Structures are given as C-alpha cells and as structure tokens.
Amino acid sequence: MTPPPSRSPRVSSHAVAAALDALRPQFGDRLTENPTIRTQHANTLSRVPSEPPDAVIFPLTTDEVAAIVRTCAAHSVPMIPFGTGTSFEGHVNAPRGGLSIDTLRMKRIVAVNADDLDCVVEAGVTRMELNDHVRQQGLFFPIDPGADASLGGMAATRASGTNAVRYGTMRDNVLALTVVLPNGEIVRTAGRARKSSAGYDLTRLLIGAEGTLGILTEVTLRLHGLPEQISAGHCPFPDIRAACDTVIRTIQCGVSIARIELLDEVQIKACNAYSRLDLPETPTLFVEFHGGPAAVAEQVERFGDIAREFSSGAFVWADRPEDRTRLWTARHNSYWAACGLRPGAKGIPTDVCVPISQLADCIGETKVDIVATGLVAPIIGHVGDGNFHVLPLVDDSDKAELERAFGFVDRMVARAIAMEGTCTGEHGIGQSNRKYMALEFGDAGLALMRTIKRAIDPLNVMNPGKILFD
Numbered sequence: 001m002t003p004p005p006s007r008s009p010r011v012s013s014h015a016v017a018a019a020l021d022a023l024r025p026q027f028g029d030r031l032t033e034n035p036t037i038r039t040q041h042a043n044t045l046s047r048v049p050s051e052p053p054d055a056v057i058f059p060l061t062t063d064e065v066a067a068i069v070r071t072c073a074a075h076s077v078p079m080i081p082f083g084t085g086t087s088f089e090g091h092v093n094a095p096r097g098g099l100s101i102d103t104l105r106m107k108r109i110v111a112v113n114a115d116d117l118d119c120v121v122e123a124g125v126t127r128m129e130l131n132d133h134v135r136q137q138g139l140f141f142p143i144d145p146g147a148d149a150s151l152g153g154m155a156a157t158r159a160s161g162t163n164a165v166r167y168g169t170m171r172d173n174v175l176a177l178t179v180v181l182p183n184g185e186i187v188r189t190a191g192r193a194r195k196s197s198a199g200y201d202l203t204r205l206l207i208g209a210e211g212t213l214g215i216l217t218e219v220t221l222r223l224h225g226l227p228e229q230i231s232a233g234h235c236p237f238p239d240i241r242a243a244c245d246t247v248i249r250t251i252q253c254g255v256s257i258a259r260i261e262l263l264d265e266v267q268i269k270a271c272n273a274y275s276r277l278d279l280p281e282t283p284t285l286f287v288e289f290h291g292g293p294a295a296v297a298e299q300v301e302r303f304g305d306i307a308r309e310f311s312s313g314a315f316v317w318a319d320r321p322e323d324r325t326r327l328w329t330a331r332h333n334s335y336w337a338a339c340g341l342r343p344g345a346k347g348i349p350t351d352v353c354v355p356i357s358q359l360a361d362c363i364g365e366t367k368v369d370i371v372a373t374g375l376v377a378p379i380i381g382h383v384g385d386g387n388f389h390v391l392p393l394v395d396d397s398d399k400a401e402l403e404r405a406f407g408f409v410d411r412m413v414a415r416a417i418a419m420e421g422t423c424t425g426e427h428g429i430g431q432s433n434r435k436y437m438a439l440e441f442g443d444a445g446l447a448l449m450r451t452i453k454r455a456i457d458p459l460n461v462m463n464p465g466k467i468l469f470d
Helices: 013-030 035-040 062-074 127-137 151-156 202-206 240-252 265-275 293-309 321-332 334-339 356-373 399-418 434-456
Strands: 055-057 079-082 099-102 109-113 118-122 174-180 186-188 215-222 229-236 257-263 284-291 316-318 379-382 387-390
Touching (some): 013 055, 013 062, 013 099, 062 099, 062 186, 062 215, 079 151, 109 127, 118 127, 127 151, 229 293, 240 257, 240 284, 240 293, 240 356, 257 265, 265 321, 265 334, 265 379, 284 321, 316 321, 356 379, 356 387, 356 399
Parallel strands (some): 055 099, 079 099
Antiparallel strands (some): 109 118, 118 215, 174 186, 229 284, 257 284, 257 379, 379 387
C-alpha cells in the first residue's frame, strides 16, 4: 500500500545543493550523497515504499545538529532525523527529499546519577549500550522494543515493548529532553526532578512526535535497580480466549508480572521452526517475574493457579539465565520467524492496542477475520497492556491479495478504535497509519495537532509527511 502523495512539492535540487555547499566546509566526509548510504537511510520494513533522502549527514554534538538545522531551514530543505532505522511505519522516509540527519555517532553517556536512578545520554546511544554501561552499578533501563534501537529514536516514537506491563513505556521513563527546534534553537524541556507543575509539559509533547517538531539530541531517562531474581516461563492454552482471560485475571489480581506475551498457534509454529523450540503449537503465554526470591516464587505460584483456572497446559519456567535468554531470543526473533512461514512473501507490520477488558474479543474477532480473508497472519502481543501485532504475509505482486490484506488491516484498526483503543500502541504513525488519525481523534483533534505543527515548524521542514498529511 502506498501512502497518499505529499501535498507539498519535493524540495528543489537548487535548494538542496545550496544547503550542502554551505555544510561541506564544516562536515567534510561526514556529509555524503552516496546512493547506497542514502538507500540505507530510507524505510525498508514498512508497507510503504522506500523514499531515500538527497544526502545524509552525521553530526557529533547538539551544536552541530543546530548548525545543520539552521542551514537547512534557511534553504527550506526538509530534515529527517535518523537513529538506527528500526521503525516499521516509514518514519525515516524522505517523501519530499532533503537531508537525513543520522544521530548514531552521538554516543556519549553524559551522566549516570545512580543515587537518583537516572541518566543523561546522547540520542545515538542504544538501549543495549546503556544497559552494558550501567549494569556494573546494579542498574538497568527496562524499555525493550526488541531491536537494539537508539534511545533518541525510542523517545521520538514513544516506544514500548515486552517490559511495559511493569515498567511502562518511553513516555513513563523519560524525564527530560534536549531538542533542536526547526529554527535551530536548542531547548531543554525539564530538569531531573521526578515531578514538576511548571508550565506546559514540553517533554511529553515531544515524546512520540516522530521528529516532526524537532530533533532530539539528549535524553534524560529513569533507571531501575536490577532485580535480585528473574524467573521466566511459558504456558500453553487451548484457545486464544483462555490465554487472554488469564492475562486479564493476572492483571486484575495485582500479580506483579514484568512481561506477559501472547503468541498464537501460528506464531508458535514459526518460532519452533526458526528458533528450534519444541513448544506445543497452541496459543501460549511467555511470562517473566522480577523481584526477591520469595516474591518471585509467590508470583509464579499465583500465576500458575490463575492459568489452571483457564485450562492451561503445563506451566514450565526457568531461573537459569541461558534458558530465559533462549526463550526471549525466540520472542524477539518472531518477525523473522513469521516471515519463514511463507518464504518470499512480504510482511505487513501492524500494531493495535485496546483496554485489556476488550483484549479477548478484539483478538478473537481478528482471528475470525484472518480465516475469512484467507491470510497467513500470525499474532503476537504485549498483552499485559492490551497491545498486539498481526503480521499478514502477502505476495506483493498480487494486487488482489494486497487489497484483501489491507482491507483486513483497516477492519482490525476500526475494530480496535471502536473498542476505545488505538491504531498503534507502539509503532507510531509515520506514513503508514496517517489515514487512521481522523477516525481516532476526529477533525477537532487533528486540527489542534496541525496548529501545534504550524506554530513550531511553519516551513514544514521537520520530517514532513509523517503523522499528519501535508
């Protein structure tokens, strides 16, 4: 599916050339028009086609980002922030051309304040790099979207992941940001205090803005103490509703669970083949518990009791790190495992979220729709917070099949929104999900968003064509 064409024209080659000529003396070989590098800085995994930028630049500091932004703004050249490029929804595409600003060389861990359980990092630091650094102090950063994404990109897309049921999302774990605005000004949105009533909440405005309001260059994050003990396990169920009802009861009973992931029978089959597991090919929950030994043992026992109420199979858990790693590695490789179900097909990443009381109905109706549409489409979800993904696998040369698949996606999103959910729990809008914004927010909500965008970025040069139609 291609996104609607941008209403704004592609930037002129003369404007791009003028901006690049102005930047070359300062950046030298950190500014490139190499076609391969440009292609690498366009979308590759989404349902929308790749649209490479005209050039790519690699800043090292916030001041360098500000210099780039001022130059591009002076020539009305679009700017597309880039981290690791792991997002699914076309966030890094350049529909109007312009300059991709790659922050991945901004790698400083500026400060770790262990006593306050927070840290300040540059945007290019990845979550694994941060965790490797703070582990020696008994700390960790819990947001885990699967990929080793950059922390600036995770804040820009309001990332979530497998630990969200206990630790929240990026929205809950970012204390402050340093951002370069579209006019080149540098703003710090807050201090390190755990709460504030001062003025507008600029931090929350920019988290999830997908680079449309500015370029994030530093992120202040909450850290957490490493759990004394971690236990993980898996538990099969006779059907999707039994698994979902177990999730709902577990949350309602206050079981302090760190991760609770649902894989349907199709996804389990894929993981068995790809990761060499031997799990029963039936809907399955992967779970993990954090805490002291006694607390973890109690949580495991309570979860097992709840699961048995819903006719679960054997609940198998493991305390050894290598066993837990094998389980969660299979979970994180689920996208590639799913693609193996239909070699040569293209996956269409999707992501909806509903109140957990609606979870069983939403997934159940979605499963019925998958069968009726004749799709191969495994389901996996961070179901502790009502979030799940479906990956239809389609032959992208078959127009009729594509139309069926995208019709299915439209119905799934409409179903989730009708259940007071959202078109995306963690992927973000980018280009792929823009058409659902009116359904979710209405005309007045969209008008308010456009007012904010025009006020901050009147030239529409900051990641144009994302979230809102131009």
